Amino acid sequence: MDDIETAKAILVIGSNTTECHPIIGLRIKKAVMQNDCKLIVAEPKHIRLCYYADKWLQLKPGTDVALINGMMNVMVEEGLADDPFINDRCECDRYDELKAMLKDYTPEKVSEITGVPADDIREAARTFANADNAAIIYAMGITQHTTGTDNVMTLANLAMMTGNIGKPGTGVNPLRGQNNVQGACDVGALPNVLTGYKPVTDPETREKFEKAWGVKLPEEPGLTATEMMSAAAEGKIKAMYIVGENPMLSDANLHHAEKALKNLDFLVVEDIFLTETAQLADVVLPAASFAEKEGTFSATDRRVQRVRKALDAPGEARPDNEIVADLAKRMGYEMANVEPAAVMDEIASLTPQYGGISHARLDALPDGERLHWPCPDADHPGTPILHTEVFTRGKGWFAPAEWQAPAEQPDKEYPLTLTTGRVLWQYHTGTMTRKSDGINEIDPHGHVWISPDDAEKYGVENGKKAVVTTRRGDIDIEAMVTERVPNGVIFIPFHYVESAANILTNDVVDPVSKVPEFKVSAAKVKAK
């Protein structure tokens, strides 16, 4: 992350960086303002970063693949690809296949799909390809689509084609939306892998963990969070244990999520507040907050950092590790390690990427030093940049992807495209920020952003309540008439329980990643 400042071009796509990752936003701004970096922002609505951008590509929601393919088409046509890198580091026949597919993505054709002028696509492609080192930064605007996996693959194609991998100031950099998404994935809080992304289907992996844990492990991959909700609605999942999550505000299509959770025979929720989800529970367990316990978080750049206890938890609230170990014991299993430092040692012993990481080592790091996984042993300095010599799989694999329209298209009845996201002031489902007086004075409630033309067309007034409806449901929400969204697109942040955007969103998922399409739903709006 520290080397973002050294990039000579940055493509920010599907990330409102200054509001959702403000500190990474600072790095991007510094690169632009002080280090002559060219900034390309691909984003349907006008975000603050557009003020700093050399080029703002205002694409229609859900047309990312087409846009990037269009940029790559220009690079091939104008001979801007990094051929030595492709020959050395990538599988060339895959590149030929990509080139063949790109022929159809002329800037003119892409312009029709995306709404971005053809010359802007050309210029952006030249700027990106001609920079000595160019980085791609993306977030949920890329992944929260039915084509999320294709979107990411296409960005990887772009980075490989221009040789922008494995050096400072380059790469395909996903920004993780929550403090420890990275870490939760690393340590196996996923249905298909154990720690270090080792598949549960691999007998050797299972054997290693079975030996360490002294139990027989299930062989089939489990259900993802979105699949669990569907299974609960169908009655296949009968009981759930939910720790520190609020699917009753964060899931797509909330009415469906509510039905699913209410259909459970037994629900236990462990949290710091009585969240919308906890209210549906049979048992609620009070947990300690991050400031009341020891541990580690892994930041979006794989930097592992300490979390330390600053104060005591209120009342009888207990840290998650103690609760889950206690529960395990009552169910007949004694957890070998419960104390956070010892648990990290256990993780290190089972996870090569974390092999050299321990609380003692992190505590001993001098100010300003940091440790990124992979860090296989105690002497390893950590790895801030991946793929410097070879890709993890060996040769780079181009995965050409054709553009596919989002699952829901605007039509006569639902003429608008609804997209969702965050604003600077609030965070996720608001369980934390909405308890902050100052923040709520500045940002008391949500708004639906609508363009002046659309506002007039649908009779919606600035500052007045509007009703937004999709095929999933409807919400009342104050309208903000603004030129920051283009005609035909409305935006609603999803933090606010009283006007929960996710009542509206579409729970259709990407077939590979199972991420719902939060970013595109067909909607209509009228004055209340």
Added chain:
Amino acid sequence: MEQIKVEIDGLACEAPKGSTILDIARANGIDIPTLCYDPRLSPYGACRLCLVEVEGARALLPACCAKADDGMVIQTTNEKLERIRKTLVELLVSDHPMECQGCSKSGRCELQRLADKYGITESSFTGEVHEYDLHRENPFVMRDYNKCIMCGRCIRICREVQGVGVYDFVNRGFKAVPGTPYDRPMQETPCEFCGQCISTCPTGAIKARPYEDFGRVAALDMLRNACAYFKMPEEDMMKALGLESWVTRTTCAYCGCGCQLDIHVIDNKIVEITSPVMVGSGQGNLCVKGRFGYDFVSSSERLTRPLIKKKGKFEEAEWDEALSLVAKKLGDTKKKSGPDSIGVLSSARATNEDNYLIQKFARAVIGTNNVDHCARL
């Protein structure tokens, strides 16, 4: 990188070419006083406190701006330099309220430290002094121009680091202050309330309202008054009192940037959040959530006891009862419908260690791979 050799106060130092005299001195443990300098900002050279004497130079050089050359011989302190510095501090003090007791910056104030160092309690320069009203029109940033020394750090950090530029010097001469356009309230400017200006202000001119106005803690006032009375910096005072553990270094719990926080706690309540300068991904910079968004920790709505729903209503319960019930229900479900009829959702907010134990619980205790978290949402 090419190295150069210089001599500072008789000490031979080596540094990469392009370093400033101040960089090299601080790296070698030599303190040169500054007021307008912040390592997050480009050098400004306004306060002149860092003037040093370089052999063969025509004039005194500001150490923050002057690049060191190979072979330079530098003196950072001598009678002449100290006399100049003392005069500079006296000039600043001449229009600065010096009753430090009661000021929220006492113990951390850079001007206070310098005044103490030079033994200045009041200025020998007298004349007109400013009397401004406090600016407290927004919930986060409070401005007290009476304490402003015109170092421009707030203006520069807002522009250079935050890239916003809410402040600039308005008015001229004696009436100049770092103000907003047309003296508008900050919520009517593009201000993002990151509080970077608060973090860089060397005096009590810019303060965090959530910690200084609404959430002011009596114990903190006592600490500051003691710092003023005994002329001690805050960290030395807390150390002397055996309370240095009031500050805990940890990682922010909001987005995935991983900024480092220093949480200040008194009586089990968070009284301030700061970020260590030049450490971690934020380098001392935070956003509105990281700096001000932690009231939730001590919120009265926090869950403090286990709850069990009986006849549609939550009733408080003992841990033993609640956990036994959960263990029994999960155990029964597993027995009756198989382990895959149970789903576990872990949390992207929880620590690595907690997540590890939760997935281990799902797999080893329940016997299912139905474990996930909200990475996709």
